[in-house]
Amino acid sequence: MFGKLVRDTWVEWAKKQENPKPHHLIPWEELDKKNKEVDELIGEAVFNASVDVIKETPTECHAHAWCEDCDYSTNFMPMSELFVKLCDEGGYITSDKEGGYLGQCPKCEGNLSFECD
Ligand SMILES: [Zn+2]
Numbered sequence: 416m417f418g419k420l421v422r423d424t425w426v427e428w429a430k431k432q433e434n435p436k437p438h439h440l441i442p443w444e445e446l447d448k449k450n451k452e453v454d455e456l457i458g459e460a461v462f463n464a465s466v467d468v469i470k471e472t473p474t475e476c477h478a479h480a481w482c483e484d485c486d487y488s489t490n491f492m493p494m495s496e497l498f499v500k501l502c503d504e505g506g507y508i509t510s511d512k513e514g515g516y517l518g519q520c521p522k523c524e525g526n527l528s529f530e531c532d
Pocket residue numbers: 482483484485486487520521522523524525
């Protein structure tokens with residue numbers, strides 16, 4: 416399924432080399448069966464590895480926010496929902512340089528604290 420992509424990438428690389436070997440420049444369409452088979456296998460292996468990476472990526476964290484200056488607090492909810500909720504109410508969330516979150520309380524404009532599960 417991805418053999419052509421593998422071959423196209425290969426040919427593209429080969430074209431940039433000084434004095435590429437002629438058989439390195441053969442396009443997918445003209446490639447012999449054995450070489451096509453190898454490229455298909457490489458494509459499949461990369462595809463499977465990519466799927467594994469995606470599967471292992473944790474789903475979105477749930478978070479809740481509370482204000483340090485007033486009684487404002489939210490329930491645990493997916494980060495994207497919390498983001499929308501705070502924007503709707505006039506506050507905001509932004510991520511800081513350390514990968515954490517900063518936010519402003521929609522009620523009193525104080526600093527929000529966040530906790531993710
Ligand atoms: Zn507040």
